[in-house]
Amino acid sequence: MKRMLLILGIVLGTVNVFAQDIYSCRNASFSFFSSAPMEDIEAKTDKGVSAINLKTGAVYFKVPVNTFQFRKKLMQEHFNENYLETDKYPYAEFKGKVVEPDAANLSKDGTHDVMVEGVLSLHGVDKTYREKGTITVQNGQVISASKFNVKLADHKIKIPTLVIKNIAEVVEVTVKATYAR
Amino acid sequence: MKAISLLLISCGLCITSQAQDDLSTMFKDSTGHQPVIGTFKSTRIIMGHSNETLKKHELDFRVAHRFGDAGGSFGGGKTAFGLDNSTDIRIAFEYGITDDLMIGISRAKGSGDLTQIFEGLAKYRILKQTTDDHIPVSLTVFGNVTVSTMSSNDDATSPSHFDEFTDRMTYVGQAILARKFGERLSLTLSPTYVHRNRVGYMDQNNMFALGGSGRVKLSKRLAFIAEYYYPFRSQSSKDYYKSQGVEFFNPLGAGLEIETGGHVFSVNFTNSTAILENQFIPETRSSWLQGQFRWGFNISRRFSLFGKKDWKK
Numbered sequence: 001m002k003r004m005l006l007i008l009g010i011v012l013g014t015v016n017v018f019a020q021d022i023y024s025c026r027n028a029s030f031s032f033f034s035s036a037p038m039e040d041i042e043a044k045t046d047k048g049v050s051a052i053n054l055k056t057g058a059v060y061f062k063v064p065v066n067t068f069q070f071r072k073k074l075m076q077e078h079f080n081e082n083y084l085e086t087d088k089y090p091y092a093e094f095k096g097k098v099v100e101p102d103a104a105n106l107s108k109d110g111t112h113d114v115m116v117e118g119v120l121s122l123h124g125v126d127k128t129y130r131e132k133g134t135i136t137v138q139n140g141q142v143i144s145a146s147k148f149n150v151k152l153a154d155h156k157i158k159i160p161t162l163v164i165k166n167i168a169e170v171v172e173v174t175v176k177a178t179y180a181r
Numbered sequence: 182m183k184a185i186s187l188l189l190i191s192c193g194l195c196i197t198s199q200a201q202d203d204l205s206t207m208f209k210d211s212t213g214h215q216p217v218i219g220t221f222k223s224t225r226i227i228m229g230h231s232n233e234t235l236k237k238h239e240l241d242f243r244v245a246h247r248f249g250d251a252g253g254s255f256g257g258g259k260t261a262f263g264l265d266n267s268t269d270i271r272i273a274f275e276y277g278i279t280d281d282l283m284i285g286i287s288r289a290k291g292s293g294d295l296t297q298i299f300e301g302l303a304k305y306r307i308l309k310q311t312t313d314d315h316i317p318v319s320l321t322v323f324g325n326v327t328v329s330t331m332s333s334n335d336d337a338t339s340p341s342h343f344d345e346f347t348d349r350m351t352y353v354g355q356a357i358l359a360r361k362f363g364e365r366l367s368l369t370l371s372p373t374y375v376h377r378n379r380v381g382y383m384d385q386n387n388m389f390a391l392g393g394s395g396r397v398k399l400s401k402r403l404a405f406i407a408e409y410y411y412p413f414r415s416q417s418s419k420d421y422y423k424s425q426g427v428e429f430f431n432p433l434g435a436g437l438e439i440e441t442g443g444h445v446f447s448v449n450f451t452n453s454t455a456i457l458e459n460q461f462i463p464e465t466r467s468s469w470l471q472g473q474f475r476w477g478f479n480i481s482r483r484f485s486l487f488g489k490k491d492w493k494k
Contacts, residue, residue: 022204
């Protein structure tokens with residue numbers, strides 16, 4: 001019995017050790033910006049979630065697409081109904097890993113320039129991205145940030161020729177998450 | 182015993198290593214009750230209201246036009262199938278005060294007992310259908326007041342003879358129940374009440390009606406729309422008017438709706454000549470079967486006002 005307890009203790013211990021390296025965030029902010037001949041389009045949300053494992057370098061982001069707020073509400077409606085089809089594809093999700101530098105150094109205090117590789121699932125289409133970002137570790141707080149481009153055609157987001165002047169084909173996406181353990 | 186403990190350890194390691202790689206398991210999809218969006222593209226279907234309202238700070242400039250009879254004795258080739266005549270024209274400014282409350286003012290030419298009409302309206306969304314069917318239908322209420330500015334008819338029995346200012350006024354109260362069935366189909370049911378302060382002999386000051394309408398999306402930007410109202414006019418009133426050679430018909434319209442970014446165009450055919458509920462529900466005297474239907478269009482242009490600086494922050 002004693003031995004059993006010891007084993008259990010070891011098992012739980014290992015879980016704990018691993019869990020300590022995982023940081024999560026429930027108010028990750030996402031925004032995107034596109035500049036087109038007719039008008040700039042901008043939207044943002046802070047309803048995303050994210051998690052990061054400083055030991056393995058695994059990163060995860062997920063955002064309910066219909067939480068993006070536009071200044072023009074009609075645009076927001078079209079974004080959900082016509083372009084991103086949020087009824088069918090409610091979430092955008094990124095599963096990836098820090099590939100540079102070596103994950104072992106991530107836990108150290110300071111700002112790390114990192115390269116993250118992973119799969120972005122958006123509008124029901126998966127695509128592999130390799131993008132630059134930063135991970136800042138300070139006093140037990142972790143912040144991740146990145147800015148990258150998404151080409152609408154890569155995710156089968158179709159723009160009718162009628163409004164092609166209003167919508168850019170590439171949008172710049174900004175992500176920021178502040179994590180707690 | 183050893184075997185069991187080994188198994189336990191390996192199991193434990195298994196779980197932890199899985200948790201490491203797939204961080205997605207940390208988050209459950211607890212999005213709650215999400216409202217259904219875009220039951221209709223516009224605040225109107227053909228003439229009557231949909232459950233949609235303007236969002237906060239949105240201005241909707243609307244122009245609606247109904248032409249003359251396409252067929253029958255007033256239609257045909259000599260009037261270009263009604264295009265030379267206009268039975269009713271309405272120009273409106275409508276505005277969203279909150280995401281659920283809108284108001285508006287309009288001017289309509291008017292077609293029926295009264296003409297030269299100003300209208301004030303308000304519309305409020307009470308319930309929103311949710312994607313998980315926690316709330317299965319949307320409910321919106323609409324009300325308006327109209328005032329006719331036409332000169333009073335000398336004939337004291339005429340509905341357009343005004344002894345007092347209030348004789349010029351009519352009202353509509355309506356509840357719009359709507360449901361979006363999947364991506365393509367949306368339907369409404371609209372119990373409606375029309376009150377006209379002054380009406381002709383044997384006509385009704387109060388009239389209930391039931392409206393039904395629907396949309397079938399043909400593509401993302403093109404939809405087929407149809408609308409029908411059944412007014413509950415008393416048999417004695419119908420009989421009296423029939424004896425005077427006047428027959429009332431139930432308004433029926435069908436059309437296509439085209440969305441192009443900020444504009445929504447509705448191109449439709451209706452038997453009713455009027456655009457306002459206050460008139461087309463109780464006073465439609467033209468029949469599809471006698472060629473008395475007409476071409477009409479609604480144009481809606483939505484602008485987002487204010488908030489540009491606030492939003493930037």
